[in-house]
Amino acid sequence: MAESSSVGVTKRKRHSFFVDFFLRLVKEKPLGTVGGVITLLLLLTGVFADLIAPYGMNESLGIANYMVAPSAQSWFGTDNLGRDILTRVIFGARVSVIVGLSATTLATVISLIIGILSGYIGGKLDLLVQRLVDVVMCLPALIFMMIIISVIGAGMWPVVVVIGLLWGIVGSRIIRSSVIGVKENVYVQAAVAIGCSTTRILIRHILPNIMAPTIILFTTRVPNVILVEASLSFLGFGIPPPTPSWGGMLSGSGRTYMFRAPWMAIWPGLALAMAVYGINMFGDAVRDLLDPRLRGGAGRYGTRAKRSPEKKVSPELRRA
Amino acid sequence: MRAYVIKRLLLAIPTLLIISLVAFFVVHLIPGDIISSMGATDPKTEIDRSMLERQFGLDAPAIVQYARWMGFAPQVDGSFSGISQGELGDSWWQGKSVVELVASAWPVTLELSIMGFTIGQLIALLIGIYSALRQDTRGDYIGRTIAILCISVPGFWIATMIIVLPSIWWGYMPSIMLIPFTEDPIGNLKMFIVPAIVMGMAMSGATMRMTRTMMLEVLRQDYIRTAWAKGLRERVVVVRHALKNALIPVITIIGIQMPVLIGGSVIIEQIFCLPGMGRLFYHATIQRDEPLVGTLLLIFAVILILINLLVDLTYAFLDPRVRYK
Numbered sequence: 001m002a003e004s005s006s007v008g009v010t011k012r013k014r015h016s017f018f019v020d021f022f023l024r025l026v027k028e029k030p031l032g033t034v035g036g037v038i039t040l041l042l043l044l045t046g047v048f049a050d051l052i053a054p055y056g057m058n059e060s061l062g063i064a065n066y067m068v069a070p071s072a073q074s075w076f077g078t079d080n081l082g083r084d085i086l087t088r089v090i091f092g093a094r095v096s097v098i099v100g101l102s103a104t105t106l107a108t109v110i111s112l113i114i115g116i117l118s119g120y121i122g123g124k125l126d127l128l129v130q131r132l133v134d135v136v137m138c139l140p141a142l143i144f145m146m147i148i149i150s151v152i153g154a155g156m157w158p159v160v161v162v163i164g165l166l167w168g169i170v171g172s173r174i175i176r177s178s179v180i181g182v183k184e185n186v187y188v189q190a191a192v193a194i195g196c197s198t199t200r201i202l203i204r205h206i207l208p209n210i211m212a213p214t215i216i217l218f219t220t221r222v223p224n225v226i227l228v229e230a231s232l233s234f235l236g237f238g239i240p241p242p243t244p245s246w247g248g249m250l251s252g253s254g255r256t257y258m259f260r261a262p263w264m265a266i267w268p269g270l271a272l273a274m275a276v277y278g279i280n281m282f283g284d285a286v287r288d289l290l291d292p293r294l295r296g297g298a299g300r301y302g303t304r305a306k307r308s309p310e311k312k313v314s315p316e317l318r319r320a
Numbered sequence: 321m322r323a324y325v326i327k328r329l330l331l332a333i334p335t336l337l338i339i340s341l342v343a344f345f346v347v348h349l350i351p352g353d354i355i356s357s358m359g360a361t362d363p364k365t366e367i368d369r370s371m372l373e374r375q376f377g378l379d380a381p382a383i384v385q386y387a388r389w390m391g392f393a394p395q396v397d398g399s400f401s402g403i404s405q406g407e408l409g410d411s412w413w414q415g416k417s418v419v420e421l422v423a424s425a426w427p428v429t430l431e432l433s434i435m436g437f438t439i440g441q442l443i444a445l446l447i448g449i450y451s452a453l454r455q456d457t458r459g460d461y462i463g464r465t466i467a468i469l470c471i472s473v474p475g476f477w478i479a480t481m482i483i484v485l486p487s488i489w490w491g492y493m494p495s496i497m498l499i500p501f502t503e504d505p506i507g508n509l510k511m512f513i514v515p516a517i518v519m520g521m522a523m524s525g526a527t528m529r530m531t532r533t534m535m536l537e538v539l540r541q542d543y544i545r546t547a548w549a550k551g552l553r554e555r556v557v558v559v560r561h562a563l564k565n566a567l568i569p570v571i572t573i574i575g576i577q578m579p580v581l582i583g584g585s586v587i588i589e590q591i592f593c594l595p596g597m598g599r600l601f602y603h604a605t606i607q608r609d610e611p612l613v614g615t616l617l618l619i620f621a622v623i624l625i626l627i628n629l630l631v632d633l634t635y636a637f638l639d640p641r642v643r644y645k
Contacts, residue, residue: 131334131335131338132338134335135335135338135339135342138335138339138621138624138625138628139339139342139579139617139620139621139624140579140582140583140620140621140624141579141583142579142582142583142586142587143582143583143586143601143616143617143620144617146586146601146602146605147346147347147350147605147613147617148346150350150605150608151346151349151350151351153351223471223472227474230474230476231474231476231583231587234474234476234587235586235587235590235602236606237605247474247476250476250477250480255480258480258483258484259484259487259488262484262485262488265477265480265481265484266481268477269474269477269480269481270477272474272477273469273472273473273474273477276471276472276473276474277468277469277472277473280468280471280472281468284468
């Protein structure tokens with residue numbers, strides 16, 4: 001009986017949580033909303049790349065169309081093999097979406113598993129796991145990834161797995177510290193006292209209560225992961241050509257011909273910067289809305305307040 | 321304090337041992353070995369595989385090779401010369417010792433990092449403080465936009481644009497040859513300033529935002545009101561009372577970002593053709609130069625461990641409540 005009522009409560013709460021969240025996003029975070037729109041556009045472009053793109057992914061427009069400047073026929077110009085840059089930028093969005101989402105999901109799952117086990121069980125396991133996390137944190141990530149990729153070979157899935165593993169291990173610290181905070185709560189002790197199994201406590205009591213930091217970790221990691229994939233592809237340790245990746249388009253032929261056909265280097269980078277900017281803005285808004293510490297009650301003794309001490313500016317300062 | 325430093329350095333030893341194991345065995349797994357690469361470059365010459373394997377010590381099991389590399393086991397000629405004896409080994413490809421290669425590369429990376437770090441962090445701190453003091457004004461919005469742009473715009477793209485656009489518009493090309501500081505200090509600085517700024521940019525965004533957030537929090541404390549009430553000047557209130565207290569999390573963020581500086585050096589040195597540690601590592605990885613890759617990874621890890629220690633010691637300087645025992 002107790003169980004069914006608790007399920008009902010969480011469900012109702014969760015529904016209103018998302019609606020409430022959306023309303024607050026639009027109302028309080030104009031820049032975050034713009035970021036959200038860019039994120040949505042990126043997602044849609046990635047999913048419907050085949051429908052939007054004017055040409056095929058690796059389709060050449062013929063030898064007469066090698067390195068043509070942007071024109072009505074191909075808006076972003078063509079590359080050294082006569083391929084339409086706009087098409088490749090659109091398909092590049094798909095690569096970024098796939099890598100960004102799957103690597104971040106993998107990383108978050110790994111962070112959750114390591115963080116929850118290490119934080120909840122503690123003791124010797126915690127000590128051992130944390131030393132291993134220390135080791136990974138002492139390795140310069142990009143450099144270590146270059147070595148691992150040269151061992152397992154380049155490609156989309158190797159990149160996803162490597163980024164997911166490394167970022168997952170490093171991110172487990174954040175999950176672990178929240179678990180340690182949540183574990184001390186009375187309801188966890190109560191659950192132990194009425195004889196809940198450890199698995200049940202972890203899934204039903206710990207996991208829902210560390211959702212906010214997990215979501216924040218996820219949203220702040222996605223743009224980061226997309227940038228890392230682009231850097232790896234740029235260095236030639238990421239997604240190999242002919243698959244269009246924004247980072248890869250900037251290296252190789254993009255660099256060889258960059259003086260003769262600068263559009264080959266300009267557009268993919270611009271798309272990458274836009275996408276990462278949008279997701280960052282959106283992620284920031286999500287973090288601000290989910291983190292109760294950053295909510296309201298601010299700014300009474302700032303320099304602004306010095307000029308007009310009586311002014312209570314809480315709704316405005318919420319944006320801080 | 322000294323006891324704390326010694327303890328931290330001792331704790332670093334097991335970490336470094338694990339890193340050396342990881343470095344050696346991961347690098348060892350890279351497919352393709354030196355001998356087949358040698359055969360590939362010059363297919364005409366018959367190579368005596370077993371003779372070469374013995375010469376490089378590749379006929380021994382991996383664990384023995386690791387022990388030799390670290391200096392825990394005697395080399396082929398019976399002498400102990402490994403990392404623990406300070407012998408970093410020889411590069412397979414470049415016919416030079418790793419020490420020699422690193423000695424010529426590290427000044428470039430150090431100069432680049434220090435310049436990039438200083439410029440990036442100084443600007444970040446100034447904009448961050450300004451943004452907090454003028455919260456929700458136009459200047460604040462501009463500052464915050466710059467911060468997010470610094471995080472979002474990939475350094476390798478900006479660097480490429482900096483090389484491409486001036487050459488198209490004005491026919492200007494930056495120098496490809498390294499100008500040593502001792503020969504032409506001005507030319508050397510001119511050469512380094514652009515790559516350094518691009519490298520520093522990637523780190524400055526996070527610092528800027530953290531500085532702003534922390535300053536906003538600190539400016540609301542009672543002791544700031546006390547400082548104002550005492551009639552102190554704004555500069556003193558901001559710098560001595562607010563900034564010093566706001567800096568601790570900022571230092572943490574800076575410390576966390578140091579690996580970015582090392583990763584950035586690989587990309588930036590590659591684009592601007594600077595012969596530093598990053599470029600050395602990049603080519604070593606492409607050429608499968610196992611001893612060079614492993615040793616460089618270990619060197620990077622040592623640098624990071626020392627930087628982390630330095631960051632922790634900075635806390636004690638900034639916060640008198642922090643005492644290390």
